[in-house]
Amino acid sequence: MSQFKNKLQRFMMGRYGIDSLYRFLIFLSLILLVINIFVPQIALWIAAMVVLLLSIMRTFSKNIITRRKENALYLKITKKLFGFIPRSIRRFKDRKTHVYKHCPNCKATLRLKKIKGPHTVDCPNCFNEFSVRIK
Numbered sequence: 333m334s335q336f337k338n339k340l341q342r343f344m345m346g347r348y349g350i351d352s353l354y355r356f357l358i359f360l361s362l363i364l365l366v367i368n369i370f371v372p373q374i375a376l377w378i379a380a381m382v383v384l385l386l387s388i389m390r391t392f393s394k395n396i397i398t399r400r401k402e403n404a405l406y407l408k409i410t411k412k413l414f415g416f417i418p419r420s421i422r423r424f425k426d427r428k429t430h431v432y433k434h435c436p437n438c439k440a441t442l443r444l445k446k447i448k449g450p451h452t453v454d455c456p457n458c459f460n461e462f463s464v465r466i467k
């Protein structure tokens with residue numbers, strides 16, 4: 333068993349491996365295959381196999397820099413599309429202890445302690461000083 337593990341380790345040396353994009357592609361191919369059960373289409377099956385093959389080829393690829401760039405692009409896109417979900421959850425959890433205000437200069441979102449009354453705030457992003465009133 334350990335000999336197999338050694339051989340596998342030697343085989344994977346210098347290869348890219350698994351990342352977030354790999355997991356997404358596997359999930360996508362699985363979804364396509366499940367849809368294919370209910371709507372049997374050869375094009376759908378081929379698309380699922382192409383996606384599956386692509387994800388496997390990425391895992392065993394030795395061109396690590398390009399694979400990292402692809403994954404970084406994927407992460408950037410998903411953050412832009414779905415980044416509001418963890419932010420919204422955090423805001424909801426904080427709603428009794430903190431308020432969120434935007435800097436009038438750089439539009440950065442600032443998380444402030446919920447202490448009633450007028451306050452002066454220094455933006456940590458652009459060092460702009462502005463006043464806010466917390467209700």
Ligand SMILES: [Zn+2]
Pocket residue numbers: 435436437438439440455456457458459460
């Ligand atoms: Zn600012």
